[in-house]
Amino acid sequence: MNAFSALLRRDLRLGFRQGIDALVVVLFFLAAGALFPFALGPEPQLLARIAAGIVMAMAALASLLSLDRLFATDLEDGSLDALALSPLSLELVALAKVLSHWLMTGLPLLVAAPVLGLLLNLPTALYPILLLSLLAVTPALSLLGGLGAALTLGARRGGLLLAFVILPLFIPILILGMGAVSASAQGTSPATALELLLALDLACLALVPWAMAMALRQVLR
Amino acid sequence: MGTKPRGIEQVLIAQDLACRRAERLLFRNLNFTLGSGQALLLRGPNGSGKSSLLRLLAGLLPPEEGTLSWRGRPVSTDRAQYRGDLAYLGHLDALKPQLLVRENLDFWAKLIGATVPVENALAKVGLTACAEFPAQQLSAGQRRRFGLARLLLKPVPIWLLDEPSTALDAAGQKLALDLIARHRAAGGLAVISSHDDLAIPQATSLQLGGGS
Numbered sequence: 001m002n003a004f005s006a007l008l009r010r011d012l013r014l015g016f017r018q019g020i021d022a023l024v025v026v027l028f029f030l031a032a033g034a035l036f037p038f039a040l041g042p043e044p045q046l047l048a049r050i051a052a053g054i055v056m057a058m059a060a061l062a063s064l065l066s067l068d069r070l071f072a073t074d075l076e077d078g079s080l081d082a083l084a085l086s087p088l089s090l091e092l093v094a095l096a097k098v099l100s101h102w103l104m105t106g107l108p109l110l111v112a113a114p115v116l117g118l119l120l121n122l123p124t125a126l127y128p129i130l131l132l133s134l135l136a137v138t139p140a141l142s143l144l145g146g147l148g149a150a151l152t153l154g155a156r157r158g159g160l161l162l163a164f165v166i167l168p169l170f171i172p173i174l175i176l177g178m179g180a181v182s183a184s185a186q187g188t189s190p191a192t193a194l195e196l197l198l199a200l201d202l203a204c205l206a207l208v209p210w211a212m213a214m215a216l217r218q219v220l221r
Numbered sequence: 222m223g224t225k226p227r228g229i230e231q232v233l234i235a236q237d238l239a240c241r242r243a244e245r246l247l248f249r250n251l252n253f254t255l256g257s258g259q260a261l262l263l264r265g266p267n268g269s270g271k272s273s274l275l276r277l278l279a280g281l282l283p284p285e286e287g288t289l290s291w292r293g294r295p296v297s298t299d300r301a302q303y304r305g306d307l308a309y310l311g312h313l314d315a316l317k318p319q320l321l322v323r324e325n326l327d328f329w330a331k332l333i334g335a336t337v338p339v340e341n342a343l344a345k346v347g348l349t350a351c352a353e354f355p356a357q358q359l360s361a362g363q364r365r366r367f368g369l370a371r372l373l374l375k376p377v378p379i380w381l382l383d384e385p386s387t388a389l390d391a392a393g394q395k396l397a398l399d400l401i402a403r404h405r406a407a408g409g410l411a412v413i414s415s416h417d418d419l420a421i422p423q424a425t426s427l428q429l430g431g432g433s
Contacts, residue, residue: 006331010320017319078313082371085279085304086332221282 003088004096011100021066022104026112029062033116044121051120052130052181058116059109059134060170063141066105067166068159070097070149075219084220094212098146106138129184136197137177143204144169150215173200230292231378232256233278233410237287240273247273248429249286255412257378258405260424263414269430271414272312275381278412279309291379307379312387314368318357322348325356326370335374342373346396361388369400380404380411386419394419 015021036054037047071094074080083093113134114127122130148166152158179193232254239249247270255261263271276282278289280300289296296303316325326339335342343349346366351359359367365388372380380401386394401411401421413421 003332003334006328010317010328013324014317014319073317076313077315077317078311079315079317081279081281081309081311081313082315082329083332084281085307085309087301087305087334088332089301221276 003086004092007083007088007093007096008100011097012103015100015104022108025062025065025105026108028065029058029109029112030116030119032061033058034119036120047121048123051117051122052126052185053178054120055113055116055122055130056134056137056174056177056181059113059138060141060167060174062109063101063105063138063145064163064166066101067145067149068152068162070101070146071153071216071219072149072158075153080216080220084216090213090216091209094146094150094216095209098142098208098212101146102139102142106142109138110134123185126181126185129181129190132194133177133180133190133197136180136194136201137173139201140173140197140204141170143201143208144173147208147211147215150212150219153215153219173197176200230256231408231410232290232292233379233412234290235278235287236290238274238277238284238289239286240270240277240282241285242270242273246285251287251427253425253427255410255425257408257410260401260405260411260413260421262419262421262424262426263412263429264416264426265429267416271416271429272383274429275309275311275383275412275414279307279381280304281309306377307381308372308375308377309381310368310372310383310385312383314364315371316356316359316364316367318355320356321352322354322356322359322367323352325367326374329371330374333375336376337374339374342370345373345400346370347392362390362393365389366393366396369397373400376407376409378409380409380413382411382413384414384416386415386417 033054040046071080074083084090110131113131117127117130145166148162151165152161155161176193176197180190180197183190183193234254235252238251240247253261263274265271273282277284280296280303291303291306315329323339323343326343330339343352346369348363348366348370351363369385385397389397398420401413404411413419
């Protein structure tokens with residue numbers, strides 16, 4: 001566990017030293033989301049109806065931004081070799097990187113979501129369920145995103161490829177996330193959708209690290 | 222650097238190793254036996270497979286054919302144990318430019334569970350004065366010295382060094398040779414690739430490439 005937390009702390013420190021990454025993700029999230037009121041015209045009712053969906057979709061897109069560097073820098077400077085030969089298994093190495101991605105993008109997005117909600121005229125009653133839903137959505141985004149980053153590592157135009165590989169996988173997460181919000185908007189219980197999301201999170205947590213490690217071993221050959 | 226023998230003798234044996242990279246057979250029928258205190262010097266032109274052989278020995282690259290045994294057992298039976306017995310220095314030094322030199326080494330020390338204090342390792346390679354510099358400011362030779370410092374964090378029996386003397390000045394080269402000699406004197410074994418004539422005493426040479 002010592003080695004795991006050492007890697008996590010190093011990656012967070014690198015993120016903060018760079019400073020820019022988390023900020024860019026949040027700014028993109030807010031700026032891209034804020035385009036919708038202008039593109040759709042001044043219709044507060046329409047905006048209110050689709051605001052939660054916009055927040056969710058923008059969160060998915062924003063979490064893609066920093067993914068292509070998740071393993072790439074460590075591959076380029078030889079760190080990935082040394083990590084693969086360390087006592088920490090490659091599965092846990094990959095998991096630590098995904099966790100740092102969530103802490104540096106998922107968490108800031110969660111904090112910024114109410115601001116975007118405000119810009120989009122999100123009904124007050126929906127704030128709690130939107131945040132709860134995002135709390136369940138973002139870990140799955142980071143885990144599947146990490147899988148995409150590992151699969152496209154070393155490929156030419158890896159960033160673009162990554163988007164093509166990963167966006168289809170994000171669809172079920174978004175459907176469930178929005179399922180919880182719209183159930184709540186219609187006055188029914190969002191429990192089913194949230195439970196399914198949680199199940200998806202746990203399934204990803206159980207399976208994705210192994211898949212990432214297999215992909216990374218191929219790259220290191 | 223005490224490398225304690227654990228029961229079975231520390232011998233690294235390669236049997237009929239073959240390595241293929243992208244449809245090209247780099248070498249085949251490669252055999253060697255390397256015991257405690259011995260060194261194997263890999264020679265050959267660029268692209269002859271020296272780095273690939275080192276990656277193969279590190280377990281990063283599976284052999285196309287053949288087996289590698291350590292302490293009398295194929296390494297494929299217990300990869301974690303074998304990994305714990307080796308230190309690999311590739312041609313990159315695993316340095317993060319945004320972190321201080323000391324922070325960089327601190328991280329690797331925590332990751333591998335170092336038994337040697339970071340300060341000592343830095344002192345041995347002559348980087349004490351740069352410990353608080355951002356790694357970005359290091360010269361190529363200083364980066365190589367950092368790579369050597371990483372080897373010193375924890376005494377392990379097997380050293381796999383890919384061009385350890387690249388970019389090093391005369392003093393640095395002497396330092397690298399010195400460290401290798403001390404490692405061998407303590408019972409360690411080393412496989413070293415080099416295209417210049419690294420003066421390693423009593424080393425077995427292995428010529429790669431040239432044929433086929």
